[in-house]
Amino acid sequence: MSGSVEKVAVIRDTYTRFNASERANHWVVAVCAILLMLSGLAFFHPAFYWLTALFGGGQAARVLHPWIGVVMAISFTGMGVRMFCQNIWNADDSKWLGRIGDVIANRDENLPEVGRFNAAQKLVFYVMFWSVITLLLSGLALWHQYFGDLVPIGMQRFAGLLHAVTAAAMIITMIIHIYAAIWNAGSTRAMTRGSVTGGWLWRHHRKYLREEVAKSK
Amino acid sequence: MASLQSLDVRQRSASTAQPPSVRRDLEIAKLIDVSKCIGCKACQSACMAWNDIRPPVGINRGVYDNPNDLGPETWTVMRFAEHEENGKLEWLIRKDGCMHCTDPGCLKACPAPGAIVQYANGIVDFVQENCIGCGYCVKGCPFNIPRISKADNRAYKCTLCSDRVAVGQSPACAKCCPTGAIVFGSKASMVDHAQGRIADLKSRGYAKAGLYDPPGVGGTHVMYVLHHADRPGLYANLANNPVISAAVSLWKGTLKPLSMIGMGAAIVVGLLHFVTRGPNEVTEADEENARKLKGRNAA
Numbered sequence A: 001m002s003g004s005v006e007k008v009a010v011i012r013d014t015y016t017r018f019n020a021s022e023r024a025n026h027w028v029v030a031v032c033a034i035l036l037m038l039s040g041l042a043f044f045h046p047a048f049y050w051l052t053a054l055f056g057g058g059q060a061a062r063v064l065h066p067w068i069g070v071v072m073a074i075s076f077t078g079m080g081v082r083m084f085c086q087n088i089w090n091a092d093d094s095k096w097l098g099r100i101g102d103v104i105a106n107r108d109e110n111l112p113e114v115g116r117f118n119a120a121q122k123l124v125f126y127v128m129f130w131s132v133i134t135l136l137l138s139g140l141a142l143w144h145q146y147f148g149d150l151v152p153i154g155m156q157r158f159a160g161l162l163h164a165v166t167a168a169a170m171i172i173t174m175i176i177h178i179y180a181a182i183w184n185a186g187s188t189r190a191m192t193r194g195s196v197t198g199g200w201l202w203r204h205h206r207k208y209l210r211e212e213v214a215k216s217k
Numbered sequence B: 001m002a003s004l005q006s007l008d009v010r011q012r013s014a015s016t017a018q019p020p021s022v023r024r025d026l027e028i029a030k031l032i033d034v035s036k037c038i039g040c041k042a043c044q045s046a047c048m049a050w051n052d053i054r055p056p057v058g059i060n061r062g063v064y065d066n067p068n069d070l071g072p073e074t075w076t077v078m079r080f081a082e083h084e085e086n087g088k089l090e091w092l093i094r095k096d097g098c099m100h101c102t103d104p105g106c107l108k109a110c111p112a113p114g115a116i117v118q119y120a121n122g123i124v125d126f127v128q129e130n131c132i133g134c135g136y137c138v139k140g141c142p143f144n145i146p147r148i149s150k151a152d153n154r155a156y157k158c159t160l161c162s163d164r165v166a167v168g169q170s171p172a173c174a175k176c177c178p179t180g181a182i183v184f185g186s187k188a189s190m191v192d193h194a195q196g197r198i199a200d201l202k203s204r205g206y207a208k209a210g211l212y213d214p215p216g217v218g219g220t221h222v223m224y225v226l227h228h229a230d231r232p233g234l235y236a237n238l239a240n241n242p243v244i245s246a247a248v249s250l251w252k253g254t255l256k257p258l259s260m261i262g263m264g265a266a267i268v269v270g271l272l273h274f275v276t277r278g279p280n281e282v283t284e285a286d287e288e289n290a291r292k293l294k295g296r297n298a299a
């Protein structure tokens, strides 16, 4: 035994990154998106048809998919309204995106300071925003049970193509979004529990931290 | 019907495995000679009787078409068109129904494994117990044939009496046609038979008489002899050059492998990034900087 161990209680300031209603909204959207992806992939590619079993079979998956889509569209509208203003593109975002190599290499010191959302998060928001609108409209045109007799056949065919292209783009975006949460340790907690540490904000959203600190002073 | 050995499957919807292909089945076809049809609708009755389907009683729309359209319980319908040619009225009566395409758009579009099959003899059949009622076949078909029942959300259309053909019988419609306007046999013999009919029509002044076996869908197993083969549209808007829509081909063709590669690549790149660059973690220095900003000490 060499000397005494000094116990230091380190203060970790925590900040609320997403409040309870933002988190709830996000997870309603996320669960819908996952369910839609699973059932949608089943209709898209035969390799995934077995996923219909998760929904109680092909007929049940066909019935559920569009209704889940409606819930997703409504709940995403909530996200869109909440997050729209914080996702407006600015000059720093272009600069940040220009240094995407540094982002990927974890060289955060070379990046401009970021507000509540960085350029990549904003891009995810835009892709989701336009995808949800496109998927909703093309999905309605594809909803044969109710709209099959109303929508002209040419439009139905185009809707099928558009729905699949947009869904593929959205799934790829979702993969990137989920990976980014794994990669940037601490992000998942922000969306599950709501809180992040000061250090996390300093690292990833310094401009936002400065604003928050200034507010509290 | 799909498991009868006498009906080998050539293609199955939403399935990638190779179907049994050691036997070479004879390709069959039904030939409908529009110039011989008198519009008696015996074929419609025979179809209803054999397949045991009854459409609900409809309303008269002022034309002879009855019912007015194909439906889940109406797999064939006579479409009456009035046409004037050389100062004479021609009553063009076309028996509409599934054409049993060699390259069936319905099958290409269908997402449910085995809901649509094409037998080696060329018949395209809907297997209702596998159908999920999505209506994609409607989008895939260039002839506007499949109908989804509101009663059970499953797709129906002419089977070309696959059950009869499997046991060596001709389709019910061909069996009962009183004028012999519907004949059934091997595809080659039907093409042959048509040539005789076309020569006859030409000799009677129909210079453009011809066979309707559209190459855009690889040919069909229901063919028409038309007096005006240069203008199929005269026959209640029969498609001039039917093809599977480009949107459906892209959606069900190129896009599938492309998006699978895209999604797979996103996952692989993410994984590789994680194992090469590692996670982006908050350091104690970051926490210290944040505390300084707030004017606090660590302890």
Ligand code: SF4
Residues within 6 Å of the ligand: B013, B106, B109, B110, B111, B112, B115, B116, B126, B130, B131, B132, B133, B134, B135, B136, B137, B138, B146, B148, B154, B155
């Ligand atoms: S509705 Fe048509 S495309 Fe959909 S599963 Fe049934 S047969 Fe296939």
Ligand code: SF4
Residues within 6 Å of the ligand: B097, B098, B099, B100, B101, B104, B105, B106, B107, B124, B140, B141, B142, B143, B144, B145, B146, B157
């Ligand atoms: S006519 Fe339509 S329903 Fe019949 S085989 Fe061709 S694509 Fe399928």
